[in-house]
Amino acid sequence: MYFLPVIFLLLLSSCSNLTEEAEKRINELRDKTESLDSLLNREVEKVWALDSLINRESEKVQKLDSLINNSASKIDSVSKEKIKLLEELLN
Secondary structure (H helix, E strand, O other): OOHHHHHHHHHHHHHHHHHHHHHHHHHHHHHHHHHHHHHHHHHHHHHHHHHHHHHHHHHHHHHHHHHHHHHHHHHHHHHHHHHHHHHHHHO
């Protein structure tokens, strides 16, 4: 009969320790989660910045490609005219 209150107190004490340990672990996990979230956010920001840079550079490449095509077309046209004139002179 005297053992029952002692056992009950030991159980309560044990539960209290388990609760404190669980809270401690939960807080540690929350801190790690927040740290990982912050790291992930920074990396996502870097990805967005890199994506933006790639888009700008892609636009520059497209403009240069268009310029090269126009220049090549003009050079081709001029060279055809010169070849035609040269052929007429030779005939």
